Amino acid sequence: MSTTINVPPGLRNVVVTETTLGDVRGDEGFYHYREYSAIDLAKSKTLEDVWYLMFEGHLPTAAERDRFVAEIAPLRVLPDEVSAVLPAIATAGTTFNPLAGLRTALSLLAAVRGLPPLWDADQARRKADAMLVCAVTPTILAALYRLREGQQPLEPRADLSAAENWLYLVTGAEPTAVHATAVEHYLVSTVDHGFNASTFTARVIASTGADVVAAVAGAIGAFSGPLHGGAPDRALASLDEIGTPDRIDDWVRAKVSAGDRIMGFGHAVYRTEDPRSLMLRDIARGIGGELVDFATTVEQRIVDVLAELKPGRNLYANVEFYAGVVMELCGIPRAMFTPTFAVSRIIGWSANILEQSTDPKIIRPAATYVGPQPPAPVPS
Numbered sequence: 001m002s003t004t005i006n007v008p009p010g011l012r013n014v015v016v017t018e019t020t021l022g023d024v025r026g027d028e029g030f031y032h033y034r035e036y037s038a039i040d041l042a043k044s045k046t047l048e049d050v051w052y053l054m055f056e057g058h059l060p061t062a063a064e065r066d067r068f069v070a071e072i073a074p075l076r077v078l079p080d081e082v083s084a085v086l087p088a089i090a091t092a093g094t095t096f097n098p099l100a101g102l103r104t105a106l107s108l109l110a111a112v113r114g115l116p117p118l119w120d121a122d123q124a125r126r127k128a129d130a131m132l133v134c135a136v137t138p139t140i141l142a143a144l145y146r147l148r149e150g151q152q153p154l155e156p157r158a159d160l161s162a163a164e165n166w167l168y169l170v171t172g173a174e175p176t177a178v179h180a181t182a183v184e185h186y187l188v189s190t191v192d193h194g195f196n197a198s199t200f201t202a203r204v205i206a207s208t209g210a211d212v213v214a215a216v217a218g219a220i221g222a223f224s225g226p227l228h229g230g231a232p233d234r235a236l237a238s239l240d241e242i243g244t245p246d247r248i249d250d251w252v253r254a255k256v257s258a259g260d261r262i263m264g265f266g267h268a269v270y271r272t273e274d275p276r277s278l279m280l281r282d283i284a285r286g287i288g289g290e291l292v293d294f295a296t297t298v299e300q301r302i303v304d305v306l307a308e309l310k311p312g313r314n315l316y317a318n319v320e321f322y323a324g325v326v327m328e329l330c331g332i333p334r335a336m337f338t339p340t341f342a343v344s345r346i347i348g349w350s351a352n353i354l355e356q357s358t359d360p361k362i363i364r365p366a367a368t369y370v371g372p373q374p375p376a377p378v379p380s
């Protein structure tokens with residue numbers, strides 16, 4: 001009989017593997033990519049630099065960066081077979097669901113490009129497939145948005161950085177330097193974040209030896225849930241709902257007494273302020289305006305009221321609260337808040353998939369059966 005080990009609900013604090021990609025220290029309010037503070041990287045490096053760091057293990061030299069940027073540019077362009085079906089994907093259904101559209105389009109891309117299972121591919125091919133998926137994702141997401149809005153998708157621009165290109169593809173205008181920098185900081189700060197649900201999902205699928213898109217599509221599914229990546233637009237909707245500072249307390253109390261979660265608050269790992277939230281709050285304040293003033297007032301009151309209603313739980317604003325504010329200030333439509341998060345996180349998923357693919361052990365946990373005692377006779 002094999003030995004089983006019972007672990008805490010939600011696998012909280014269960015270590016399942018080793019990684020050289022980074023880690024989150026929940027009690028310290030610190031996380032890092034490889035050996036660097038992610039927030040320091042966000043404040044000083046481009047998304048391409050950090051993408052290179054995650055894939056290659058070190059920050060690029062100037063020559064390496066140039067080669068990497070040149071490699072990415074053509075990969076941003078969609079194959080015709082995928083472009084052809086985007087209008088149908090974008091306009092399907094009564095509700096626009098860009099992440100569902102992304103996984104659908106990526107699955108087609110995998111077929112068109114003949115992506116081999118990770119198990120059958122060498123590391124160079126795995127990396128090439130992951131590069132393609134990361135580079136083309138912004139093009140797909142922005143095209144889906146524009147098509148849904150009845151507009152023509154724009155061609156990706158090789159002369160723009162990843163962050164500028166993303167804003168250009170979504171809004172149709174070249175971003176200001178302030179907006180491009182704000183979004184770039186956000187994108188770098190959300191590339192990776194430990195063994196969250198989507199990253200773990202990607203690694204489980206990668207451990208089966210399936211192809212890169214299979215693993216990424218699973219991660220997108222996990223990420224789309226409101227408890228994970230689907231909160232920034234809901235956090236902004238909360239600001240609209242609250243409306244004025246005098247209504248904050250009543251609004252929070254009503255939500256909590258109804259058993260609802262306040263979107264953009266709380267975190268599975270952080271028991272202190274989320275460092276991403278602190279950075280994004282500074283960025284929002286740097287841009288300034290009524291929305292930022294209101295958001296900071298709301299944040300403080302929500303933290304205070306949650307401390308009173310849920311004492312000892314240490315609930316603070318998470319990345320998504322100010323992410324929504326910053327994206328709104330930068331002109332990103334709300335439907336594209338979570339997709340913007342996906343544009344950077346796909347790099348983290350891919351780095352995790354590449355790392356996992358070098359481990360031949362399939363991830364296969366167990367469950368405790370709690371149903372009626374077997375074997376029951378099968379009814380005739």
Ligand SMILES: CC(C)(COP(=O)(O)OP(=O)(O)OC[C@H]1O[C@@H](n2cnc3c(N)ncnc32)[C@H](O)[C@@H]1OP(=O)(O)O)[C@@H](O)C(=O)NCCC(=O)NCCS
Nearest residue numbers: 226227228231260261262263264265266267268313318320
């Ligand atoms: C992120 C999240 C899923 C983490 O969940 P978790 O690890 O299960 O949360 P915790 O174990 O820390 O919860 C502890 C307590 O705080 C409560 N809590 C956690 N987040 C809360 C929130 N946003 N609003 C109200 N209560 C919250 C829980 O209900 C729980 O209460 P209980 O002890 O009375 O049962 C959760 O905080 C949440 O749902 N937040 C809102 C959604 C969100 O912003 N997601 C984006 C995450 S980056």
